[in-house]
Each structure stands twice: as structure tokens, then as C-alpha cells.
Amino acid sequence: MPTLLLCEKPLPLHMQILDGKLVSEAIKAQLATDVAALKAVGKKAPHLAAILVGNNPASETYVASKVKSCAECGYDSTLLRFDAQISEKHLLDQIILLNENPEVDGILVQLPLPKHINEELVINTIDPSKDVDGFHPMNVGKMVSGLPTFIPATPYGIMLMLEHYNIPTKGKHAVVIGRSHIVGTPMSILLSRNSYPGNCTVTLTHSQTHNLPEICRQADIIVAAIGRPDFVTADMVKEGAVIIDVGINRVEDASRKSGFRLKGDVNFEQVAPKASFITPVPGGVGPMTIAALLKNTYHAATGLKGSQN
Ligand SMILES: NC(=O)c1ccc[n+]([C@@H]2O[C@H](COP(=O)([O-])OP(=O)(O)OC[C@H]3O[C@@H](n4cnc5c(N)ncnc54)[C@H](OP(=O)(O)O)[C@@H]3O)[C@@H](O)[C@H]2O)c1
Structure with missing residues (x-):
């Protein structure tokens, strides 16, 4: 736990670190077991498609972690990378193709997008049943209403x-x-x-x-x-x-x-x-954000939108 070493004073005994790495590993291990069970009965693995526009270093790191975690849990993943100059129309067309692709269960568009692209329009174009980030207004509305959703x-x-x-x-x-x-x-x-x-x-x-x-x-x-x-x-x-x-x-x-x-x-x-x-x-x-994204993708693949706790 390197973070603890940053403290000059000893931490009080009653304080507990919420270890997101540990908890996310446990969630991912369970998902890996569940995915293996799906495959064992001839069902397809969950498939996450990630879109990365440009080369923002933080976004590169986040997307790489998401793709790596998919592999760890036995998911399929596709990373679509586009130049920062991509036109809004071309990006929307790519999302529509992913919406129509039955192999793809979840779509995420890594934010932020370049200024010339309307983020709201991009999010609204994602099929709500594949919107594993839960940003589509339909899914936000369901969340507010307490209905099962991403x-x-x-x-x-x-x-x-x-x-x-x-x-x-x-x-x-x-x-x-x-x-x-x-x-x-x-x-x-x-x-x-x-x-x-x-x-x-x-x-x-x-x-x-x-x-x-x-x-x-x-x-x-x-x-x-x-x-x-x-x-x-x-x-x-x-x-x-x-x-x-x-x-x-x-x-x-x-x-x-x-x-x-x-x-x-x-x-x-x-x-x-x-x-x-x-x-x-x-x-x-x-790490908990990635574990939650994987859970949403599993729900998208199995039709179980059980993310409402
Ligand atoms: N751990 C993860 O997985 C994860 C995921 C997402 C984001 N993040 C990180 O979380 C942070 C926040 O992200 P975000 O996307 O929510 O940021 P954001 O969209 O920039 O929103 C920041 C919020 O902070 C408020 N704020 C700014 N200055 C403030 C002040 N002086 N006092 C009170 N509130 C203030 C803003 O208020 P106004 O609305 O009035 O402008 C705004 O609502 C960032 O560091 C981001 O990198 C981490």
C-alpha cells in the first residue's frame, strides 16, 4: 500500500483503507467465473467496444485498463481508435455500426471528445441497451426513476x-x-x-x-x-x-x-x-469504476439489467 507510506504520522488504528484494487479484483474474479460458465454452455462472451478519439494521455491509460480488464475476465473487446480530426458524422456512423452489430454488447466512448464534436449527440446516438456507461438520457431517466438500468x-x-x-x-x-x-x-x-x-x-x-x-x-x-x-x-x-x-x-x-x-x-x-x-x-x-463497467457489460450481454442496488 504505497499510499500509506506518504503519511508522516502513523495512521490511527480505527482508520480503514477502502482498497479498490482488492475489491475490484474480487468482482473481476467472479465475472471471470460467470463468463466461463456462459462459454461452457455455448454462449458468447460479453463484448465491449471502446472508442478512443485523439491521444489524450489520461484517456489512453483509462481505455488500456478497460481493454486489459476485459481480457482478464474472458470478455471480447474491440478498440476503435480515431484521429482527433475525425468528423462528427464519421464518428456517429461508427457508433451506428456498433449499435447494429449483434456481436457487440456494450459501447463506450471515452470522454472528453475534441471540441468540434458534440458529446451530447454522441451519447444520444449510442443504443441505450448497449450504453454500458449509463450516460444516455433514457438510462439516466430510468436510474432517477429507480428502474433497472446501467x-x-x-x-x-x-x-x-x-x-x-x-x-x-x-x-x-x-x-x-x-x-x-x-x-x-x-x-x-x-x-x-x-x-x-x-x-x-x-x-x-x-x-x-x-x-x-x-x-x-x-x-x-x-x-x-x-x-x-x-x-x-x-x-x-x-x-x-x-x-x-x-x-x-x-x-x-x-x-x-x-x-x-x-x-x-x-x-x-x-x-x-x-x-x-x-x-x-x-x-x-x-479500479472500482472499471469493475462496475465490466458488470454493466455483463448485464448488457446477458440481458440482465440488474445494476440497481
Ligand atoms: N476515479 C475514477 O474512475 C474517475 C471517474 C471520473 C472522474 N474522475 C475524476 O474525478 C474528478 C471530477 O471529475 P468530473 O468529471 O466529475 O469533473 P467535472 O465535470 O469537471 O466537474 C467538477 C465539479 O466540481 C465542481 N467544483 C469545481 N470547483 C469547485 C469548488 N471550488 N467548490 C465546489 N465544487 C467545485 C464543479 O462545479 P460547477 O458545476 O459549479 O462547475 C463541478 O460540478 C476529476 O479529477 C476526474 O479526473 C475519476
Whole structure:
């Protein structure tokens, strides 16, 4: 656990790391078993098609991890790479071909896309029954209505993590920082549902929120999805809070071969000693996002849209 080594002070005994690597490996092992069982009775393996436009280094890394995880679980995968100059029409045509291809169960378009391409239009073009990222408005609507559907992978992965560690959520005050369509907003909906994990009283905050530190200090659970390294500091956290750090920020580090290292939105060193549970970065929410994507793809392949917990 390299993240622990970053702490100058010893971590308190009651604090527990939420190990996304470990939990995601367990989920992937189960999926691999389930896929082997499908193949054993002559059924096809789930097939994920990923579209990568341009060569954003972070996107390259995410897509490579997704493709690698597919192989680990016995899935088929196809990676379609396009130049950043691809026309919007050509990209939409490719998605339509994947929609019509019966071999493909799940489609993901790695975001962000180049500025000249309308992301909303791209997402709306994906067949909702293959939309394993859960971004299509039809799937978002089902999620809000509590109907079985594909839950966006990052919040779904966080729900799986809370469940795995049996973290109490009923009646707790959850503060979600960030209201993006892919993380903060769906997270707030999932945590407020009448289910486990859920039944939280949720405060959804954003850049226009007044008194954010004061609101955070009232939180039993904080989900930080802002995109700013070390944004959440010790003074914003109540003793014993559960801290979920979604942020993945590249910060310069001349001592690394890559020239950077990854940091979360939470100042881990400061906050961990006050937390009851905390996710490290890397090794927390990131691997859980991939596990959740694979679960959605399995559901797409088997017609079991069981992602609503
Ligand atoms: N671990 C994973 O698998 C995973 C997956 C997705 C994203 N991420 C990471 O999570 C982070 C957030 O991603 P995202 O896509 O949700 O980002 P995003 O679309 O940029 O949204 C950021 C949110 O943070 C809010 N915000 C910005 N400054 C703030 C401030 N000073 N106080 C309070 N709220 C503030 C913004 O508010 P406004 O709406 O008012 O602008 C916005 O709602 C990034 O680091 C990203 O790389 C990780």
C-alpha cells in the first residue's frame, strides 16, 4: 500500500483503507467465473467496444485498463481508435455500426471528445441497451426513476465499494462535492435512494455553494469529485467520517519517470487520520469504476439489467 507510506504520522488504528484494487479484483474474479460458465454452455462472451478519439494521455491509460480488464475476465473487446480530426458524422456512423452489430454488447466512448464534436449527440446516438456507461438520457431517466438500468460506472463502483465494506449509510449525511453528469449528480441520486447503500440525507455541492467547509464538517460521508488536487483538507472533515476520493489529478513530480504522479481531490495525509474509512488515490475509486463497467457489460450481454442496488 504505497499510499500509506506518504503519511508522516502513523495512521490511527480505527482508520480503514477502502482498497479498490482488492475489491475490484474480487468482482473481476467472479465475472471471470460467470463468463466461463456462459462459454461452457455455448454462449458468447460479453463484448465491449471502446472508442478512443485523439491521444489524450489520461484517456489512453483509462481505455488500456478497460481493454486489459476485459481480457482478464474472458470478455471480447474491440478498440476503435480515431484521429482527433475525425468528423462528427464519421464518428456517429461508427457508433451506428456498433449499435447494429449483434456481436457487440456494450459501447463506450471515452470522454472528453475534441471540441468540434458534440458529446451530447454522441451519447444520444449510442443504443441505450448497449450504453454500458449509463450516460444516455433514457438510462439516466430510468436510474432517477429507480428502474433497472446501467448505472454510470464511477458511482456504481462506489456503491459496490460501500456495500463490500458494509459501511452504514442509513440516515447518514452524505455531502457530494461536484455535480457532473458522470459522477456527482448520479452519486447524489444513488445515495438518497431507499435501499442499501443509500437512505442518506444528501447535500449536493458545487462551485457556487456557500460555506462548503462548514457543510463538509457536518458530513458522515464525503464524496469528492471536483478535479482539484488536495481540495478537501482536514479542517473540512468531521472525526470518523467516511471519505470517498474520486479525483484523479496529474501533478508534476520530477522524481518520477513519467514526470507526474496522481493525486486525489482529498489531501490524504491530512484527512486520513480523522477518517473512519478512506479511499486512496490511486487504488481506490479508479479500479472500482472499471469493475462496475465490466458488470454493466455483463448485464448488457446477458440481458440482465440488474445494476440497481
Ligand atoms: N476515479 C475514477 O474512475 C474517475 C471517474 C471520473 C472522474 N474522475 C475524476 O474525478 C474528478 C471530477 O471529475 P468530473 O468529471 O466529475 O469533473 P467535472 O465535470 O469537471 O466537474 C467538477 C465539479 O466540481 C465542481 N467544483 C469545481 N470547483 C469547485 C469548488 N471550488 N467548490 C465546489 N465544487 C467545485 C464543479 O462545479 P460547477 O458545476 O459549479 O462547475 C463541478 O460540478 C476529476 O479529477 C476526474 O479526473 C475519476
